[in-house]
Amino acid sequence: MPSPNRTTNAEVVAAAREVLESAGPAGLTMQAVATRVGVRAPSLYKRFHDRDALLTAVVAATVDDLGGRLEEAAPDLRGLATTYRAFAHEQPEAFRLVFTPYAEEGALRRSSAPVLRAAADLVGEEDALAAARLFTAWATGFLQMELAGAFRLGGSVDEAFDYGLERLTAGLTATRA
Amino acid sequence: MPSPNRTTNAEVVAAAREVLESAGPAGLTMQAVATRVGVRAPSLYKRFHDRDALLTAVVAATVDDLGGRLEEAAPDLRGLATTYRAFAHEQPEAFRLVFTPYAEEGALRRSSAPVLRAAADLVGEEDALAAARLFTAWATGFLQMELAGAFRLGGSVDEAFDYGLERLTAGLTATRA
């Protein structure tokens, strides 16, 4: 058996995540990833069908990572929001890709369990899904705007985050009109 | 004066927006845009420094377009949310780029005026900015998730949108804790 495996899928994905964060999506080239794991670019095609498939794997690993952090977070909306935001700040480039067509629904569903539980605690099982979507949409949008620099003008971003979280929670617990 | 202008910046941007929607970001090549306006790719560099500059112009035009739609919308949060969502469905590829580093803060600020007014009507001038950010973050995140297919499983997307809008409005108008 000549030429034993010189790398693994997991190692390639880890290298791709590092390249993504340090060089952005345009810098995430097959050659850059290959060099980092010590092979040549064509070898990556034995493991991933094409660059898109590698990107999909990168996003899946990112979502799993995020899901793990959320499992460890304080199990209420404030704890989840804080953890979610810290993750976005730590891995901004990968975070930007989480809600794109690169994300598979399976990974997204797995990572949303902690949010669903916190939502159910707050509003009951019946509205849990809609409440979780409200929370996730707000947090995701807020972080995308923050990362895009849409808050460059006016006011404290931290205060806007706190205000949003507080009003959102108030809305979820307010009696139904 | 030989070789009079064979196109204009506005025409190039309009062509780029069409290519973007029909072929996605990867299909938005300088050649595809050039062909559509009847010149060769190198000619575009007389008008835009590089592809990134063209993309920035595309996003600016998109944000201005969105701002105009919001100005014409019913001036409350429900009217704005409906218009915002219709725009995202009509130009999904461009919408995805609005909250990326391609967006300039100037355009974003201009297009946010209607949201700021609706927010001020609801919560008063003091909290208008934070309330507008809460609303915009939720709507943006919701639409990004919807476009990414993150709602493929479970429940009606329309109902989730209505629920979010209703709870959000309730939270903004609830008395402060």
Place this chain on the structure above:
DNA sequence: ACCTGAACACCGTTCAAGT
């Protein structure tokens, strides 16, 4: 069975030469 050099297609970009 995995890895690689060589090759090809395609794209962004530059620039000298046209009109």
Place this chain on the structure above:
DNA sequence: ACCTGAACACCGTTCAAGT
């Protein structure tokens, strides 16, 4: 003054040939 063909660098991808 704007436009273009030709050229270059770079990247994704394929594949025959190595071990």
